[in-house]
Amino acid sequence: MYKFLKTAGIVAVSVLMVTSCSGPGEVHEYAVNDLEFSLEGPLFAGPNGAQTEISIDLADVLGEAFEEGMRISDARLKTATVFPHDSLGFSQINAFVVAFASDNEDVSMQEAAVKNPLEEGAAEAVLDVAPEAELGEIMEDGKVYVVLDADLAEDYWDGNRDFKLNFTLELTIK
Amino acid sequence: MLRKLTFLAVSAVIAFGTLSFDLQKEKENPGDRLVGIWEPSNGRSRIKVDRIGNKYYGRVVWLIEPNDAEGKPRTDINNPNPDLRNLPLRGFRMCKDFVYQGDDTWSEGTLYDPNNGSTYSGTIKMRDDNTLDMRGYIGVEAIGRTDVWKRLKMPSKKKK
Numbered sequence: 001m002y003k004f005l006k007t008a009g010i011v012a013v014s015v016l017m018v019t020s021c022s023g024p025g026e027v028h029e030y031a032v033n034d035l036e037f038s039l040e041g042p043l044f045a046g047p048n049g050a051q052t053e054i055s056i057d058l059a060d061v062l063g064e065a066f067e068e069g070m071r072i073s074d075a076r077l078k079t080a081t082v083f084p085h086d087s088l089g090f091s092q093i094n095a096f097v098v099a100f101a102s103d104n105e106d107v108s109m110q111e112a113a114v115k116n117p118l119e120e121g122a123a124e125a126v127l128d129v130a131p132e133a134e135l136g137e138i139m140e141d142g143k144v145y146v147v148l149d150a151d152l153a154e155d156y157w158d159g160n161r162d163f164k165l166n167f168t169l170e171l172t173i174k
Numbered sequence: 175m176l177r178k179l180t181f182l183a184v185s186a187v188i189a190f191g192t193l194s195f196d197l198q199k200e201k202e203n204p205g206d207r208l209v210g211i212w213e214p215s216n217g218r219s220r221i222k223v224d225r226i227g228n229k230y231y232g233r234v235v236w237l238i239e240p241n242d243a244e245g246k247p248r249t250d251i252n253n254p255n256p257d258l259r260n261l262p263l264r265g266f267r268m269c270k271d272f273v274y275q276g277d278d279t280w281s282e283g284t285l286y287d288p289n290n291g292s293t294y295s296g297t298i299k300m301r302d303d304n305t306l307d308m309r310g311y312i313g314v315e316a317i318g319r320t321d322v323w324k325r326l327k328m329p330s331k332k333k334k
Contacts, residue, residue: 103227109271114258114262116247128260151264
């Protein structure tokens with residue numbers, strides 16, 4: 001009986017320690033606006049991608065609350081909206097996909113938002129985000145590649161197509 | 175005569191400059207030889223490989239059957255994440271996160287099969303500039319399947 005209680009006690013203390021060490025952390029909203037993407041022509045009917053690099057600096061995100069050793073433990077995309085950034089608007093665009101990637105060899109690229117099909121005549125494209133897409137490991141190193149894919153209905157040989165992206169992330173910081 | 179010589183000299187300088195630039199680029203990113211459009215052996219799709227950061231990704235740019243039975247563009251209906259089943263299949267990145275290891279080999283990546291929503295570990299070996307051995311496996315590389323992909327040339331003329 002004593003042995004059982006002792007074992008149970010050790011297990012209980014261990015669970016308590018794990019729980020306190022793996023606390024949820026603080027949640028912060030992080031917004032990125034007017035991120036520019038240029039699909040470089042000539043463009044062919046079908047998917048065409050553009051990428052932009054961003055840096056997430058926790059000292060900037062947290063301000064005075066930042067302490068050395070803090071890191072992003074979880075990140076989720078909350079909103080993503082694409083805007084046209086040239087005179088062609090969304091002409092001949094069927095769909096958009098937003099994905100995130102990092103240089104970390106152990107972390108895979110993750111698609112996080114999609115709009116398919118795009119509504120005709122829309123002035124902006126509010127993408128459907130995938131809340132289950134876990135972006136924490138991608139954000140962890142600070143340097144993140146944001147990838148915008150646009151599906152074109154027809155070839156476009158006369159230059160580039162330009163867009164802007166606004167998005168918000170929910171960062172959990174420990 | 176002088177004009178001809180000047181023209182030849184300028185052409186040679188431009189050609190040399192372009193060559194040096196290409197060589198320099200290849201020296202900086204030797205893995206970029208993988209960049210381009212490739213066709214798997216079944217000929218049912220074409221995959222465009224690009225570099226993002228220091229990793230290589232391949233997305234579907236052409237499908238022999240782009241539409242479903244209802245005539246709508248096919249989407250990734252088998253994606254394990256239900257929120258992403260609306261991703262267009264044309265454009266889907268089915269090869270992800272390949273890192274150039276030297277010796278004509280890219281590894282550490284994954285291959286996705288949209289027919290069943292499964293993801294496999296992958297290794298790419300370039301036999302020659304126009305031929306790839308694309309190996310997908312689960313767990314142990316020795317137990318897997320290799321497909322041969324051929325490089326396609328990019329269209330270079332404007333269509334009328």
